[in-house]
Amino acid sequence: MKTIVIASQKGGSSKTTLVAHLAVAAEQNNISPTVLIDMDPQSSLSSWWNVRENNMPALAVSNLKDLPEKIKALKEAGVKLLIIDTPPAITDAIYEVVKLADLVIVPTRPSPHDLRAIGSTIDIIQKVKCSFIFIITQAKPNTRLTIQTIATLSEHGTVSPIIIHDRVDYASSMIDGKTVMETDKKGKSSQEIEKLLSFVLARFQNKMKNKKKEIL
Template sequence: MKVLVLASQKGGAGKTTIAAHLGVAAERDGSGPVVLIDTDPQGSLSAWWNSREAETPALASATLAELPEKLAALATAGFKLAVIDTPPAITEAIRDVVKLADLVLIPTRPSPHDLRAVGSTVDIAQEVARPFAFAVTQAKPTARLTVQAVAALSAHGAVAPAIVHDRVDYAASMVDGRTVQETDPKGRSAGEIIALLSFVQERMNAKKKTIKKETV
């Protein structure tokens, strides 16, 4: 089972929105079964899931201390992907979650405050030797700041080429427990999520592909 951790010191960067959307997208493209795990005390991901009519993706509850054991049980149960939403903080508990990740995805708004805040999350990922990547979120179309943000983040690590733009349909779709892929499958926002999932899957499987190339 692959483990994707959404982490960011800065609140409001879109961790919960991205976690929910990637979980649904992975189920829809046949990469499931997927389980969502909400470790944020605010419980936003759980609240979204509880208002959802569809049965997938699944939601599992676990304290941070229980997480390693819970992930092992979920893998045994047949889940292929776990998406973990974390609180906006940098603590030892977050460090322990990051240790479990096959990929740490760091959602970042293209603003100076957000860009300055990514350093702490990057430091943790590097300290525990886990791969990480950035996803630019809530971007304004044609804004120069978005291009500048991508350039700045690229100096520290991989940046998803799929930019998640600031559109009302992301929030509107989540009101009743859905995602943009479910409310407007052919819309631009749905396309962004599909592209972001493709990037995430490629990064999570990068090591496996490298090994295969070496043995051929």
């Protein structure tokens, strides 16, 4: 089982939207079962799941204290992928959750405020020594600010080449407990998520290859 944690100090960076969309995309690509855990007190992910007609991906409940045991139990139960949503703040709780991740995804909007806020998130990830990637969200097509954001983030770590653009269908699909893949499978947003999932999964494969090289 692989565990992905979505973390960002800045609210409104599309954390919950990314969690839901990556999880549904994983299920649609036979990475099943995929399970979600909502560690955000705002419970936006749980609210989305509760109005969802499809019960996959599954939602597991856990508090911070029991999270290591919950992850162990899910792994033993044969879960293939676990994605954890976190609060939009830097706390000791975030540190404890990040410690349990195989990969941390840091969604970042192309804005000066978001860029100034990523420092604390990076500090925690580097302290834990966990693999991480940046994903640019809510981007406007072909803007200088997006290009500048990519350049700035690249100084700190790997930036996903797949950019999540600012489209209404991401939010509108979430209102009904769905995702863009379920409302418009052939749309541009669906294609973005499919490509993003492939990129994320490739990060795990690269990590495994590097470990094998180290053993040799």
